[in-house]
Amino acid sequence: MAPLWGHREEADFGGTLLAADGPDDLVVLIDRDACIGAGDCAALAPRAFAIDANRKVRFVDPSLESRDRVWDAARRCPTDAILIERADGTALYP
Numbered sequence: 001m002a003p004l005w006g007h008r009e010e011a012d013f014g015g016t017l018l019a020a021d022g023p024d025d026l027v028v029l030i031d032r033d034a035c036i037g038a039g040d041c042a043a044l045a046p047r048a049f050a051i052d053a054n055r056k057v058r059f060v061d062p063s064l065e066s067r068d069r070v071w072d073a074a075r076r077c078p079t080d081a082i083l084i085e086r087a088d089g090t091a092l093y094p
């Protein structure tokens with residue numbers, strides 16, 4: 001499935017939070033305000049993440065990336081700008 005830009009925005013999170021379907025039944029969220037553009041996520045999971053012209057993370061299509069790579073990208077993000085949830089909204093990471 002294509003990335004769900006604007007699927008969810010949570011102003012009280014302190015930034016713009018975007019969600020997309022991930023591998024299996026995971027939902028992947030990116031907090032673009034927290035992103036510092038280091039690019040680790042795009043290197044680790046290039047089918048899920050890329051860096052835009054403003055040096056902020058954007059979705060490619062996380063549903064096409066392996067579960068392991070998406071988890072690695074989230075764990076390696078220095079600012080926890082990648083979040084993982086179950087489809088029912090249960091937070092899995094961080």
Ligand code: SF4
Nearest residue numbers: 035036038039041077
């Ligand atoms: S690893 Fe984190 S901080 Fe670095 S580009 Fe990806 S989301 Fe942004």
